[in-house]
Amino acid sequence: MPVLDKRLELGHLPTPLERADKLTDFLAGPRIFIKRDDATGLAGGGNKVRKLEYLAAAALEQGANCLVTVGGPQSNHARLTAAAAARLGLKCRLYLQGQAPRKLAGNILLDRLLGAELVFCGEAGYPEIYAQIDRDGARLREQGVEIYKIPVGGSTPVGALGYVRAVTEELVPQCRQAGLRPAAIIVAAGSGGTMAGLMLGLAVAGWEVPVCGYSVGPDARTLQREVADIHNGAARLLGVPHCIQPEQVCIDATPSGTGYGIATPQALEALALFARLEGILLDSVYTAKAAAGMIADIRRGRWKDEAVVFLHTGGWPALFAKDDVELWLREEGEQCR
Template identity: 45%
Template sequence: MVALNEVPRRSYTDGATPLEHLQRLSAELGGPQIWIKRDDQLGLTQGGNKTRKLEYLIADALNQGADALITVGGVQSNHCRLTLSAARVEGLDCHLIVEEDLGPEGTALGPAGSNPPEYTGNFLLFDLLGANSVTVLGHGADLLGEAEILADKLRAEGRKPYVIPVGGSNPIGALGYVDCAVEMLDQFAEAGVDSPTIVTPSGSAGMQAGLVVGLHSAGSNIPVIGINVSRTQADQEPKIVDLVDATARFLDLPPVPRDATTGLGDYFGTGYALPTPEMVEAVRLFARTEGILLDPVYTGKAAAGLIDLIRSGRFTSEDTVVFIHSGGVPGLFARTQAFA
């Protein structure tokens, strides 16, 4: 077994993120006791779950002598924002390759559902943080292929680029949430949170896979329910399982049972980053009851899933749920039309 504290790591957050009891939201929904893990308060520009992944990914890049980062994502990518922020902290160049969203029901981009590269939300922050380049491609482009072409170009110029995949979701990045699982177990014990279920957004799957591996390695049976933000259950769960297995192998851990992985695909609507009425309701409810802002792409849709599970009886007043706030709030300001 590879000890996690032996893996190179940078540090971008001072201490653990808060675990808070949402008393007013719990009362409003009349279901389980709801707690929230505030990973929106992680370090780097405006925080978010990718910060944990980047602590390991950036350490790996520096160990390889990298002087430039290349990463990819959507036009409002939280991961791109935080990778760029980490590059600024470390004195590295950073190149972003992003794709525009698809319109509702696969249509061309239109005013109601589109997310063009205008200077709002995260796209504004790419500019303020001074990305060395931002390449905007059409929806469905081969982003990683473009990243490798750019990496080859930089190598030909004598540079040493390091390519980070979508969401930082590979076994190295997932280590951030293996560590988070241990952090949360300590917090549960301190706060007296007994036998909870963890509910988390599930996109590129690094956060969920890391939590599953971390809990398994600690001998915990706490379930992790992912709420998919872009895929059906049939499409998402194999991606999560593959990353769970790869992360466990990286740490030389015993295999994780297949039934530890759940990714519910009923709540992403017509596509990734496209607003749904349920997301809008969830964002408003969290803000009105607890003063907590969610984002429209990840936590808003995951919270909508949680609310539906409560209303449909999946969780009762006897249960405890811990919701992971993965950040992404800057994206809210690129989706103001959805709340009009």
């Protein structure tokens, strides 16, 4: 498929597929494997590297010299867009919701270190920010800056190709080599592009393995619609006849708790389990919520005696900007005394 070749090499790929034996023993359910996309290499790694390999290639093809994207203040996607731009010698402008912080920490510190220009957008929603980007883009063009606008999370059909490739070139061969046919692939779902790419990749590979998306904030119906749209758009790009309906997208929104960015007790427990049993760092916004969803399902007896693959999508830099894990650890310390 020539469309899958239209990428730039930005990440350390393939990432390993590892057994999580201590977590498996602790939960006494299915065998758990972890696909380590937290180890994609670029500036702290994470799932967005794979999307950016395709998005940055499209930007260069269009003659852009500046990558622009949007996100929350601690956006991992924004950090990795800044890193991709630095690697490629492009400018980068990040439009972040919220106010300029008094102290640089976590992803924002890294954004600045990577040379991105930050624009703080206060309470503005994404449609308003996209309009501002278009206005700024027209002004910048007069100064010789050609922007390439990447929507939130890099979740476009082009970005999703990164996960089609991850499945066809890495995950399926790695599973086959390990003699493994997973009962499910588990992923955190935010803007939906990762899940869409996974589903399409499995369809292209002819593997009927369900993808279980655990929402980190959005309601299930919204995510189902978004994932289906991105999936179908990416299928059109590839010229493959796989079209899905929103109802075919399996989303559990329970682990999102009271909303995006607000850690749940279950997510904090999952974060500690991965750290202490496997030496693996999750983050409280995305991966710990997905892990909490997986653990809750395992405790209910789901996938018993089967195997599952947890896609670790990265995100640890945000641990250094939020106080939720610190508060949880302090509380735990008090209980120990």
